[in-house]
Amino acid sequence: DSQLVLKQLSGEYKCTSLALAPYFALAMQLLEEFDDVSIRHVPRDQNYEANEMAQIASGLRIPEGVMQKVVIVEKRSLPSIHQRGMTVSTCSIDVTQTDWHFPIIQYLKDQSIKMKVSRCCLMSMMGFVVHTRLESRCVG
Known part of the structure; x- marks a missing residue:
């Protein structure tokens, strides 16, 4: 949930999920690269432009006027963080x-x-x- 992530990044909530910890750490590292950062939640119905940009960035082109919903389902064996060459430290x-x-x-x-x-x-x-x-x- 995007609101949970925002509250974790702002420090209002703690990230307690071991599965999400690497993503949280990466996001915090990225935030430190900026002098001033403002994070706020934008409701889904007011987020049309961001969704359109995400569609364009993903390379998925839906022709204008086509009202067909394309759904791609895939099962990942590793989290996407591994695709970026990052490793997750574990200890025994x-x-x-x-x-x-x-x-x-x-x-x-x-x-x-x-x-x-x-x-x-x-x-x-x-x-x-x-x-x-x-x-x-x-x-x-």
């Missing part, structure tokens, strides 16, 4: 049974395992809780 850690991370990791691997955790704690572990600067309590 060894966790022993005495480590406090161990029960959390076990639960994330197999949710049938019984754990004594609050719903708020569980949602935080799963990355679903988004805090704003004004709101610091759990929304779950």
